[in-house]
Amino acid sequence: MKGEEVERLVRALLGELSRSDVSALGRDEDLVEHLGLDSLQGLSFLAAVEKRFQVRFPDELLAALRSVGALVEGIQSARKEPVA
Amino acid sequence: MSAAFELLDDIVRSGAQRFPDRPAVLRTTSAGGYGFRYVELDSVVESAAAALRAEGLRPGERVMLSLAGSPEWVVAFFAILRAGLIAVPILADTPGTALDSMAALTGARALVARKRTTPQSATRAGLCEIAIDRLLGATHAPGNAPVGCSGAATALLAFTSGSTARPRAVELTHASLLANLDALLRVRRVGPEDALLSMLPPAHLFELMAGLLAPLACGARVVYAGPPLPNRLIDALGRDRITHALTVPALLHALYEEVLEGMADGSGPRQRADLAQSVRRIESLRADELDELRAEVRELVGQTFRVLCVGGAAVDPLMARLLTPLGIGVEVGYGLSEASPIVSLGLASECPPGSVGRPLPGVEVRIDERAEIHVRGANVMRGYWGDPATGAEALAGGWLHTGDLGRLDDDGFLFVTGRLKEVMVTAAGETLHPEELEPYYASPLFAEHCVVPLKGNQGNDVPTLVIVPARKELTSQELQDAFVRLRASAPARCRVTSLVRLAAPLPRTALGKLRRRVLAEELSAEKEAQA
Known part of the structure; x- marks a missing residue:
């Protein structure tokens, strides 16, 4: 899957879960701040991303996955690794 | 048991003598893990306390602790106390502005964190920032200097969750926290073979008391499995042979969905099934069918897991009806930071539906004419730090006015019905x-x-x-x-x-x-x- 396709799917999922329009959201904008997510909602979102893309992010990376760009990169690099 | 403890860090000291070689706190991942045995924990706490003193911190000064739940958090917490300082635990992801106002309110001198936060923030708050690695790597000879602390000294300032008001710093002494620990251990004990999975931030007093202090006082092990994503937590239950965990309703629901999903391709309930439907289904199963379902759930959550304690907000009674037949007891309870924090506790299957159990021994509960719940006992806070007027109001007449509404039934079961201010x-x-x-x-x-x-x-x-x-x-x-x-x-x-x-x-x-x-x-x- 290409980067643009992953990004499109990440945005669709984000829009669905946050029930808001995220099309104008910058690639590096902080999601937690922009969408007003609390820590539990942030983790639920990451859990949903993992499920949708069938990946498992390394624990130490989770805290850094706070923008569309970081998520896209995280998904692409996790897809290269075997799913734990 | 905890009558033997005068100060909170005596729990660690005593653990080193009673259970020296048993694992105390662990961080686990699918790739392995690390942690401290009881004797190691005591020794690393001792050097970390010496390192804090070497920073020029003096007994009674406040030290903020901003880390995720981990063996490091436990070391820092007990080291702060052993150095005679006052711990101010806050959530690891507290934004800089909130951190600054918390530091200002508590007059904190230092902040223990993973690494240096933004330099501006630290300068603004005038805080001395101490990276946790520096405390862990400390090789200071134990100070041996008695800090002159007694049980009546303030041990920690706990920020209230702020669901109804501006966060306040609740002032709790060693004695009040130990009184709550003692009351809890009188009705619920874990054993040295038990393992508690920590899912909630330890800055939350419910997690600190029932999820850390209580297991450490009994020689059990406390397991931190990293960020509390439902799939990580479910994996940890089986992998780390977990017996107990504390959760909040929102996370419990996420775990429930995770388990359902894990079973979705088998004969278990379908994905995203409605909770009431799942309960009806379980309650209509024949004994052999229930055994089969139980075995399937055990495949996912491991063979040892048996108690889930739910706090923070009201738990759906259906959840208890769903989990009990599967061999997982659901503990319900009621508490608030101002009461160190546990007021009542009960096994959902032994309580009337909707009840939050009976008050702990030594914790008096009365309901006033407006139906407000009042609490009295050695577990009650000293007041709010920096806000004596609000504290005195909350403690008027020698009772803690909780602001929660409730009732006690004829059998002494407590029910919480709402918030007075709501x-x-x-x-x-x-x-x-x-x-x-x-x-x-x-x-x-x-x-x-x-x-x-x-x-x-x-x-x-x-x-x-x-x-x-x-x-x-x-x-x-x-x-x-x-x-x-x-x-x-x-x-x-x-x-x-x-x-x-x-x-x-x-x-x-x-x-x-x-x-x-x-x-x-x-x-x-x-x-x-x-x-």
Whole structure:
């Protein structure tokens, strides 16, 4: 899957879960701040991303996955690794 | 048992003597892990305490602790106490501005964190920042200098969750926390073979008391499995042979969905099944079918897991009815930071539905004429740090005025019915609680819903249903129709007159508790601006 396709799917999922329009959201904008997510909602979102893309992010990376760009990169690099 | 402890860090000292070689705190991952045995924990706490003293920190000074739950958190916490300092645990992801105001309120001198936070923030708050690695790597000879601390000394300042008001720093002494620990251990003990999985931040007093101090006082092990993503937690249950865990309703629901999903391709309940439906299904199973289902659930959650303690907010009684037949006991309870924090506890299967158990031994509970729950006992706070007036008001007459409404039944079971400050008085002069109305307004079209009081023209409250649509394509008409149907089937006194649609999720605290007052204030302000 290409980067643009992953990004499109990440945005669709984000829009669905946050029930808001995220099309104008910058690639590096902080999601937690922009969408007003609390820590539990942030983790639920990451859990949903993992499920949708069938990946498992390394624990130490989770805290850094706070923008569309970081998520896209995280998904692409996790897809290269075997799913734990 | 804890009568043997005068100070909180005596728990670690005593553990080193009683269970030296048993694992105390562990961080685990699928790739392995690390941690400390009891004897190691005591020794690393001792050097870390010496390192804190070497920073020039003096007994009675406040040290903020901003780390995720981990063996490092445990070391830092006990080291702060052993150095005679006052611990101020805060959530690891506390934003800089909130951290600054917490530092200002508590007059904190230092901050223990993973690494240096933004330099501006630290300078602004005048805090000495101490990276946790520096404490762990400390090789200071134990100071041996007695810190002259007694049980009456303040041990920690706990920030309240702020679901109804501005966060306040609750001042708790060693003695009040140990009184709560002692009361808890009288009714619930774990053994040295038990393992508790920590899912909640230890800055939350419920987790600190029942999830850390209690297991360490009994020689059990406390396991941290990293960020609490449902799939990581479920994996850890089996992998780390977990027996107990504490959770909050929001996380419990996520775990439930995770388990359902894990079973979705087998013979288990279908994905995203409705909770009531799952309960009906389980309760209609024959013994052999139930055994089969239990075995399937055990495949996912491991063979040893047996107690889930739910705090923070009311748990759906259906959840207990679902888990008990599967061999997982659900503990319910009630507490607040101001009470160190546990007031009552009970196994859901032994309590009347909706009850939060019986008060712990030594914790007195009474209900006043307004139905407010009052608490008295050695576990009650000293006051609010830096706000003696509010503290004195909360402790008027020698009882802690909890601000929660409730009742005690004839068998001594406590029920929490709402928040005093959230009571709504309608234009007709009727008194209503949002919690008694909300159950009538659940719909598959609403992802979330709650009732909040908006200000009416005559100074009255207008109970208003706030909903977040389950799908954004739902039209206002569809939502309005669902609302009208629900209202028609609710009892007359529970009929809400207006509906507000929100696009964003409902505002909640870090642990998923609804911030009803914040929401009501925002909506009232919007309404005023439109008028």
